[in-house]
Amino acid sequence: MRRTITLLLLAAAAAWAQDTCVECHESLEGDLQAPAKAWPNDVHRARGFGCADCHGGDPTAMDPEKAMSRAKGFRGAIRRTQIPNLCARCHSDPDLMHRYDPQQRVDQLAQYRTSIHGKRLAAGDENVATCVDCHSVHDIREVKDPLSPVYPLRIVVTCARCHADEKLMANYNLWATQPEDYKASVHWKALAERGDLSAPSCASCHGNHGATPPQVSSVAAVCGLCHALQEQFFDKSPHYQAFTDLGLSGCVVCHGNHRIEHPTDAMLSVEDGVCGKCHEADSPPGKTAAEIQGMLTKLAEELDRSRAVLDEARTAGIEVSEADVQWAQGREKLLKARVTVHSFDADAVRRDIDEGLKITAAVYQAGLDALKERDRRRLGLVFSLVAIAITIIGLWLAIRSREQRNASRKAAEG
Ligand code: HEC
Ligand code: HEC
Ligand code: HEC
Ligand code: HEC
Ligand code: HEC
Ligand code: HEC
Ligand code: HEC
Ligand code: HEC
Ligand code: HEC
Known part of the structure; x- marks a missing residue:
């Protein structure tokens, strides 16, 4: 609560304070105007900072000579190699940062220095990522803002600006395929198509600031x-x-x-799966691979077979929800077995498979029983239809013979 009030006051102060840097630069053109145009979205503006907090100078003077005077600490444009230290002046200062948020981390520069990016920049290579390549500059947003370039759904594009650039990466003997490859992965699908924020983006695996493989x-x-x-x-x-x-x-x-x-069970194939890359089919590990694959396939087939019977029964209107629940338990065993695969021990996998097979056998039987019930009901229906038909025919015959009798009586009377 106190934090919110402080932030509101700071923002209000920023809005009222005269900032001649913004005022003048808004009226300029091109690269000189762009920072002032982007500025309204910047988290630093929202926290009450101005241009001079990074560039130095006097933000109350309208005269450019005074405003951008070296005597007032004006630094002008900032060289790429100076950026990390500039940002860290505040971001590595716990006293300052914790005034805004007691939870705010202050290790970004320390982490960055351990990364390949940081080491290269320190050696004078300006092609690597600095703070502003990942966070942007003049429109730096809170990292949890979905429009921030480090937001999980956007970070691929942020890294791809350099890591999909073949020419740039060739200088470092690196492929430029990681972004494209990643976008074909289960992880990107989970993140982008299902909105599952627990799936990893580039930074989840490489770290935010310590980016090394x-x-x-x-x-x-x-x-x-x-x-x-x-x-x-x-x-x-x-x-x-x-x-x-x-x-x-x-x-x-x-x-x-x-x-x-x-992954599918086919990965275990010794012919064209991963195991075959290192093991011969007739070696003990090759045989283990085939055995595990056989067991997984068997349980998967049994699950399909019992599923088909249950579906048939349900379509016929027979209640099978209890067997459905059991079937799901059988499927759990298959999923468990696919995890146990990582022991590469056939006996361990067999324990899960056997439990699964026991369950599917029971489910299959329940399905067959349900189908028998369906047949019994069908037979019952046929019997009642026949009975109804016989009754109708009987009634019709009775009515007809009565009409005939009436007709012959009338004829006899006439
Ligand atoms: C009255 C207009 C005016 C004011 C006020 C002003 N600027 Fe400038 N600024 C300019 C012009 C024009 C240039 C480009 C010419 C130059 O480099 O001197 C410039 C250039 C810059 C540059 C780029 C320097 C470079 O070397 O490329 C930065 C950074 C900058 N200003 C920041 C600031 C900051 C921070 C303030 C406030 C403390 C400020 N300006 C106030 C007009 C202004
Ligand atoms: C959080 C720190 C920070 C703040 C606040 C900030 N800048 Fe900058 N500015 C930078 C950095 C870092 C660069 C160098 C960017 C780069 O090399 O890509 C830069 C570059 C510039 C440039 C040079 C652009 C060019 O392409 O040559 C100008 C002009 C400029 N800033 C003006 C401003 C103005 C005007 C404001 C206020 C509206 C402002 N800056 C606020 C950090 C800041
Ligand atoms: C290679 C890209 C990259 C570089 C370079 C980078 N950052 Fe970050 N930064 C990130 C990512 C990713 C996050 C986390 C986003 C999230 O939590 O969703 C982050 C988070 C942050 C945060 C929020 C607090 C935190 O630590 O989680 C701050 C502040 C920050 N960075 C500042 C900096 C500063 C200062 C530098 C330069 C010393 C820098 N960053 C360099 C990618 C980068
Ligand atoms: C004058 C001090 C100062 C400077 C210089 C500075 N920052 Fe900040 N920055 C802050 C403060 C204060 C916050 C707000 C922290 C909060 O409220 O949690 C902040 C917030 C941020 C955030 C959002 C953090 C989050 O938790 O979402 C990012 C990202 C960030 N700054 C990046 C940078 C980068 C990149 C630079 C250098 C170009 C830079 N900052 C320079 C003071 C500064
Ligand atoms: C401004 C360009 C740029 C951006 C943006 C960038 N990088 Fe880099 N990165 C580089 C360059 C150049 C290298 C090569 C340095 C080397 O290998 O010596 C590199 C190296 C790396 C490496 C080490 C590769 C190796 O084995 O040598 C990793 C990992 C990495 N970057 C991850 C990332 C991630 C993740 C992101 C996005 C969050 C990112 N980078 C954003 C330019 C960039
Ligand atoms: C930040 C968490 C996280 C990290 C780190 C991570 N994963 Fe994942 N992984 C997930 C999530 C979430 C899914 C999607 C699960 C789903 O499909 O329901 C997933 C899916 C997968 C799948 C597909 C599962 C399936 O049934 O289709 C494989 C294989 C996988 N990850 C392997 C890896 C490998 C190998 C690594 C390390 C290089 C890794 N993961 C790192 C979270 C992570
Ligand atoms: C699921 C975890 C994971 C994700 C997500 C991920 N990486 Fe990687 N990355 C790795 C691993 C593990 C390595 C090391 C490979 C090795 O040692 O065999 C690596 C290696 C790299 C390298 C070094 C060169 C190479 O290809 O071996 C770069 C550059 C890189 N990743 C960039 C990225 C970028 C950019 C993204 C996002 C588009 C990304 N990574 C997403 C796990 C991940
Ligand atoms: C020697 C090869 C091999 C290694 C090493 C390996 N896996 Fe697997 N993994 C497989 C195979 C084979 C499957 C497919 C099982 C199936 O679907 O029949 C699989 C399936 C998976 C799945 C999806 C199914 C499940 O288990 O839920 C995930 C996730 C996974 N592996 C993660 C990992 C992680 C994390 C590691 C490292 C700790 C790892 N794997 C190491 C071969 C391997
Ligand atoms: C990158 C090569 C590689 C791949 C891929 C690989 N293995 Fe192995 N595996 C080895 C090595 C090396 C050993 C230890 C030496 C040995 O016993 O052959 C080993 C050992 C084993 C063992 C233990 C053998 C024993 O006698 O203790 C089994 C079982 C095994 N692997 C099964 C598999 C299965 C199943 C797969 C596929 C999911 C697989 N391996 C994929 C390299 C590999």
Whole structure:
């Protein structure tokens, strides 16, 4: 509450205060005007800051000589290599930042210096990302604002400005395919199409300010932040040590890093799946792969088979909701087995599969019983239809013979 009031007062003060920098620059053209035009959206303006807080100078003087006087600390345009320190003057100052928000982090510069971007910039390379390449400048928004360039749905475009630039990336021996690959992934689909903000954007995996590719030993840990169960199985599996020894990076070996697709049981194929990349079909691991794939396929087929019977019964109007619930439990077992796959241990997978098969067998039986019930009802319907038909015919015959009798009586009387 106090924070809100403080912020409102600051904003009001900013609105009233005369800022000659804004006033004059609004009337200029091109690059000199653009900052003043963008400024109304800037979070710093909303917090009561002005142009002079970054550029120096005297924002009360209308005379440009005085306003932009070096004696008043005017710095003019800011060189790219100076940007991080400029922003950090406030953002690394806990006393200042915590006046605005006690939760505000003050480690952006420290983190940035550990990143490849930060290290390169410190060495004088101006092509890497500085604070304003990710946050923009003069219209810097709160990071949770959906229009902010670091908002999860927008960040791909922000990184892509450089990372999809083949010419630029070729200088560093890097591919420029990460944004395109990522946009073909399950993660982007979850984020963009389903609005699932728990799915990762570029920064979720690379860090906001410490952007480095996660190194070999930590790649599995990045994925494990969100896929904890798979990580637990993987860490105890024979692959953990084997991959570490070979310098291979965990999850990424089988799933890739940017273009991660929806996995299917076919991934376990020794002919054209991932296992076959390293194992021969007739080796013990190759056989394990085939065995696991066989079990998963079997349970999936049993689920389909019982689903078909239940659907048929429901269409016929038979109540099967209890079996539906059971079927869903069987499906859970299949999903569980696909997680247990990461132990790469056929016996462990079999435990989930066997539980699933037991359930699907019961569901299939329940479906068959429901279909029998349907047949019984159909037979009953046929019987009653026949009975009704017989009654109608009987009535018709009775009426007809009575009419005939009446007619012959009338004829006899006449
Ligand atoms: C009366 C008009 C006027 C006022 C007031 C004014 N400027 Fe300028 N500003 C200009 C003009 C014109 C230029 C371009 C010519 C030049 O570089 O001197 C300029 C250039 C700049 C530049 C770019 C310098 C460069 O080297 O490219 C910055 C940054 C700037 N102004 C910031 C400010 C700030 C901050 C204030 C307030 C403290 C301010 N200006 C006040 C007119 C003004
Ligand atoms: C939060 C800090 C900050 C504030 C506040 C700020 N600027 Fe800047 N400004 C920068 C930085 C950083 C650059 C250099 C951007 C770059 O290199 O991409 C810059 C660049 C400029 C330039 C040079 C543009 C060019 O393309 O040559 C002008 C002019 C300018 N600012 C004017 C202003 C005016 C006018 C205001 C107030 C409306 C303002 N700035 C407020 C940080 C700030
Ligand atoms: C490579 C892109 C990138 C660079 C470079 C970058 N940031 Fe950020 N910044 C982000 C992302 C992403 C977030 C988090 C957005 C979110 O939480 O959704 C963020 C968040 C922030 C926040 C909000 C508080 C926080 O830490 O979460 C501040 C303040 C901030 N950055 C300032 C800076 C400053 C100052 C610099 C330069 C030293 C900088 N950023 C450089 C991408 C970047
Ligand atoms: C004069 C001090 C000052 C300077 C210089 C400054 N900032 Fe800020 N900035 C602040 C304050 C204060 C806030 C508001 C924090 C809050 O209310 O949580 C803020 C907010 C932000 C936010 C939004 C944070 C959030 O939690 O959503 C971003 C992003 C940001 N600044 C980036 C930058 C960048 C990039 C630069 C350098 C170009 C910069 N700032 C320079 C003081 C400053
Ligand atoms: C202004 C351009 C620019 C922007 C924007 C940018 N980067 Fe970079 N980035 C670079 C350049 C140039 C390099 C190459 C530095 C090197 O490898 O020496 C790099 C390097 C990297 C690396 C290290 C690659 C390696 O292995 O050497 C990662 C990871 C990275 N960027 C992630 C990101 C992410 C994530 C974003 C968006 C949040 C982003 N970058 C935004 C220019 C940019
Ligand atoms: C799901 C996590 C994840 C997401 C999301 C992600 N990355 Fe990566 N990225 C990685 C991993 C892991 C590596 C390291 C690859 C390795 O060591 O095999 C990597 C490597 C990189 C590299 C180094 C060069 C390379 O291709 O190996 C760059 C540059 C990069 N990523 C940029 C990006 C950009 C830009 C985005 C967003 C469009 C992004 N990443 C999204 C996990 C991710
Ligand atoms: C910030 C959290 C987060 C991180 C980090 C993350 N993921 Fe994901 N992942 C998700 C979410 C959310 C989904 C979507 C789940 C869904 O489809 O319901 C998902 C989906 C997947 C899927 C598809 C699952 C399916 O059934 O279709 C795979 C495979 C996957 N991630 C692998 C990885 C790998 C490998 C990494 C590391 C390089 C990783 N993830 C990093 C959150 C994350
Ligand atoms: C040796 C190859 C391999 C490695 C290493 C691997 N996976 Fe998988 N993963 C698979 C296979 C095969 C499937 C498909 C199972 C199926 O659908 O039949 C799968 C499925 C998945 C799925 C979707 C199904 C589920 O489990 O919910 C996710 C998510 C996933 N893996 C995440 C990870 C993560 C995180 C890591 C690292 C801790 C990892 N994987 C390591 C082979 C691997
Ligand atoms: C990048 C190469 C690679 C891939 C891909 C791979 N493995 Fe392995 N796997 C190894 C290595 C290396 C070992 C340890 C050496 C050995 O026993 O062959 C190993 C060991 C195993 C073992 C233990 C063998 C034992 O006797 O202890 C099993 C089981 C196994 N892998 C199954 C699989 C399955 C199933 C897949 C596909 C989902 C798969 N592997 C994918 C490299 C791989």
